[in-house]
Amino acid sequence: MASYSTNEFKSGLKFMLDGDPCSIIENEFVKPGKGQAFNRVKFRNLKTGRVNERTFKSGDTVEGADVIEIDLEYSYNDSEFWYFMDPTTFEQYAADANAIAESKDWLKEQYTYTVTLWNGSPLLVFPPNFVNLAVVETDPGVRGDTSSGGGKPATLETGAVVRVPLFIEIGEVLKVDTRTSSYVERAKD
């Protein structure tokens, strides 16, 4: 893998830090007074998902991380792994529980997920911003109430629970924002 000097740092660069693959969010070149320059770097640890900061001396180098992002279709899961497939090559990838932690509530067959691969294995699976999911459980709908005031919990087919308006019935398909776990609207056909 290539190595990168601080002058090549930019947001999105994938590099290794303390054994973990990381992605740069923000890189700031700092030169205090008449002193030695350094780079203040905000990055995401791609293994833990956590955001951290690290200061590098300008001119320091880091190892690049073999990390790519691809779009994969979710297929199925067994007791141990969640399986995703590349729709063009039909290659299959097995993601473990850590990798799907972010998207566990939003996994539906044939939907496309953005998967971060590290050395060819799924590291993190991100759901699309919006998914359409059917309601499997909720209190009976209240006819005539089309306002969004109040609301009630509804369990979706993936297991996620979101707050929905009172008029929503079991079996209806809803558009949900996965970033905020919130109801958007009834899905259009």
Place this chain on the structure above:
Amino acid sequence: MTTQQDWQPTASIDTLKRRAQLLADVRRFFAERDVLEVETPVLSQAAPTATYLDSFRTDYQPPGSKAVSCYLQTSPEFPMKRLLAAGSGDIYQIAKVFRNGECGRLHNPEFTMLEWYRPALDYSALMQEVDDLLQRVAATPAAIRISYHQAFQQYLDLDIEQVDVQILKRAALSLISGLPDDWQTDYDGWLEMLMSEVIEPQLSQLNKPVMVYDFPASQAQLAKIHHNADGIAVAARFEVYAGGLELANGYDECLDAAELRIRFEADNQRRKQQGKPAMPIDTRLLAAMEKGLPPCTGVALGLDRLMLLLADKTALDAVLSFGFDRS
């Protein structure tokens, strides 16, 4: 057909108009104070020696003979001091300056420096003049002043006369997130780190320009060493911070050619230790100083950064017609 899009300016035309206004305002300010505008060579056969200041080097190629190394100026300081020694009186310059390896949100390898020298003004009066200029051209509130020692006392509860490298290192590691435990630097390096990462962000909360004055003697650069009220030898150097930016650096100028030669040579030693080339010392500057530099104060102010404040932008590119990536 692919159409290249990066020919476009990085600043808006409106910002460039505001920038032209700033240049006009600065020139009017100095004209009213009878300070003479000068121009000096951008290309020089000598270069500054400061350890963490890297000049661009190029070659002058006389036809048919050996090339001569030249350097782009990092500031117009040396030739301006030669003008002072020749009796110019108060002078200012708006100059393009160049610093190798410095590129980022707040750095462009080529930038515009406003630099001026005032034989008539002492150190405190020069700080006041910087404040007057900022109030006049950027409508800033009146600046406040705090000494380097006070700043460390007030924001870090550290008496920098009493602390050693270990204490500074411990403070830096506990207060600066992301600083690795094995970070290596010296006493001044730790002070600079604490100043830039801990104190400066708090100064910017004051919402007015702050002048930090009387730097440690070890960070004198080209400033005179004098004694503060507590009898401690400090550098007669000040830095101006505004809006989270380091805006200007001023000195009560060191007049002693022999002292400067010692500092330049020590700089070159440090450069060699760090694997950097020694720089050709400006012997014409030293000769001018031996003849006699009048007592004077001087300050350099980054005009692009001042423009950032005026235009309320966050990255230098937005106030430069073409940032380095599009130069």
